[in-house]
Amino acid sequence: VTGLEAIKRFRVGTDVVEKSIEFLRTAGKMGYEGLVLWVGELQEATAVVTMPFVPKQFPMRSEAGIGIYIDADTLYEMNVWLHRNRLRLLAQVHSHGEHAYHSDTDNSFSIVTTVGALSIVVPHFAKNGFALESCAVYRLHLAGWMELSRIQARQLIMVT
Numbered sequence: 001v002t003g004l005e006a007i008k009r010f011r012v013g014t015d016v017v018e019k020s021i022e023f024l025r026t027a028g029k030m031g032y033e034g035l036v037l038w039v040g041e042l043q044e045a046t047a048v049v050t051m052p053f054v055p056k057q058f059p060m061r062s063e064a065g066i067g068i069y070i071d072a073d074t075l076y077e078m079n080v081w082l083h084r085n086r087l088r089l090l091a092q093v094h095s096h097g098e099h100a101y102h103s104d105t106d107n108s109f110s111i112v113t114t115v116g117a118l119s120i121v122v123p124h125f126a127k128n129g130f131a132l133e134s135c136a137v138y139r140l141h142l143a144g145w146m147e148l149s150r151i152q153a154r155q156l157i158m159v160t
C-alpha cells in the first residue's frame with residue numbers, strides 16, 4: 001500500500017459533506033465531538049472520496065476536556081472492510097466545540113496514519129456547516145501533521 005503524498009487533489013461530493021456534517025451536528029447537540037472518516041479510491045493524482053464512514057465511537061468527557069475514543073477491534077474491522085472493498089482511508093474529519101485546531105491528542109491519536117492523508121477539524125460542532133475557510137486543514141507528512149493555509153486547502157480539496 002502506497003502513501004498519498006503524490007495526491008494533488010481530493011475530490012469530495014456535497015452528499016458526503018452533508019452526511020458528515022449531519023453526524024457531527026447530532027453529536028454536537030449532545031455536547032460531544034464526532035469523528036467521520038472519508039474513504040474512497042485513487043484515480044491517478046486525485047483521491048476521490050466516495051463515502052463517509054462513521055466508526056463506532058465513544059465520546060469522552062473528562063476534566064481534561066472532551067474527545068473521542070475508538071477501540072482497537074473497531075479499527076481492525078474497519079481496516080478489513082476497507083481492504084475487502086478496495087477502499088482507502090483518505091481523511092479524518094472531526095468536530096470541536098469551539099475552535100478548529102489540532103490538539104495534542106489529535107496529533108498523538110490520529111486514526112489516519114498514511115502520509116499524505118488529511119485531517120480536517122470543524123469548529124463549533126459543525127453548527128455553521130462545512131466552510132473550508134472556517135475549518136483547520138492538516139496534511140500528514142513524515143515529520144507529522146502540518147497545517148495548510150486557506151489557499152492551499154482550497155486548491156487541494158474540491159467539493160463538487
Ligand SMILES: [Zn+2]
Nearest residue numbers: 094096103106
Ligand atoms: Zn480534536
